[in-house]
Amino acid sequence: MLVLTRKLGESIAIDDHIKIVVVQIKGKQVRLGIKAPKETKIHREEVYQAIQDQNKKALDSSHQGLDALSQEFEEKK
Amino acid sequence: MKIETQRFGTQEVNESEIISFPEGILGFEGENQFIVIDPSDSTLILWLQSIKSPEIAFPIIEPQLLDPASQVQLLPADLKSLSLESSTGATTYNILTIPADIKYISANLKAPVVINSKLKIGRQIVLQDSKLEVRAEIYNQLKTAIASAKSAASNDSYRTRFEAQNSQANNNVAAKNTQANNEKANPKEVRPSPSNENIAE
Structure with a gap:
């Protein structure tokens, strides 16, 4: 991994079209500004983690829950 | 060909129905082939079943069943990755x-x-829209969808009719959206065009 030191207001350019600026430093928090082409996907890493976790939970979908749903449907019919 | 599944036993699969997922599903990068199984039960839920792993099957639903107006906003790069033009x-x-x-x-x-x-x-x-939830509770919406299904004579005719109506509705929505997008930027889209300046909080 490439590690660079930046000061407040300084930036990093990635390829020709992506720019990351240090906007604010406050204690343990750093605010970053990201300038990128519209098609670039930018997400907090936690978003991916949350999706992976949710996918795992989806696999464990409960037969009991499904049965309850079918039953509800039958009752409403 | 025949595949083994944990939820549906042995299934006969037509190879033309196999969907390839070059990157797998998030957290399941090694699962690259799936089929959509319709258990034809009353729940409106379908299953995305892995070809190679019997135990891997994700319950899925068409978003239009929960919200007829739902429209997924795909970026040009998303469309391109699926070789789609629109x-x-x-x-x-x-x-x-x-x-x-x-x-x-x-x-x-x-x-x-x-x-x-x-x-x-x-x-x-x-999707980029930060208001969309990974874990959105849908019980009430699903109940409404089930209630609509109730009024139809049978589940099968409901589905067929729904799909016909829906594809028409979708076209209308798509046409409207294109128009709206031309007139002004989608309010849900946080990013300004053509470049964006997202600031992480």
Whole structure:
């Protein structure tokens, strides 16, 4: 991994079209500004983690829950 | 060909129905081939079943069943990754999580599974809209969908009729959206065009 030191207001350019600026430093928090082409996907890493976790939970979908749903449907019919 | 599944036993699969997921599903990068199984039960839920792993099957639902106006906003790069020219050739599903207490059933609206119906290529796409939830509770919406199904004579005719209506409705929505997008930027889209300046909080 490439590690660079930046000061407040300084930036990093990635390829020709992506720019990351240090906007604010406050204690343990750093605010970053990201300038990128519209098609670039930018997400907090936690978003991916949350999706992976949710996918795992989806696999464990409960037969009991499904049965309850079918039953509800039958009752409403 | 025949495949083994944990939920549906041995299934006969037509090879033309197999959908390839070059990047797998998030967290399941090694699962690259799936089929959509319709158990033809009363729940409106379909299953995205792995070809190679019997135990891997994600419950999925068409988002239009929960919200007829729902429209997935795909970026040009998303479309390109599926060799799509517009979102009209795409079939979208939300992955569901079904807990023992059905009242807490949830859908992942943030990362739908999008499939190029013609070429049979799929990807789980993380949408940019920050208001979309990974775990959106949908019990009430599902109940409404089930109630609509109730009024139809049979589930099968309901589905067929729904799909016909829906494709028409979708076209209308798509046309309107294109118009709206031309007139002004979509308010849901946080990013300014053509470049964006997202600031992480």
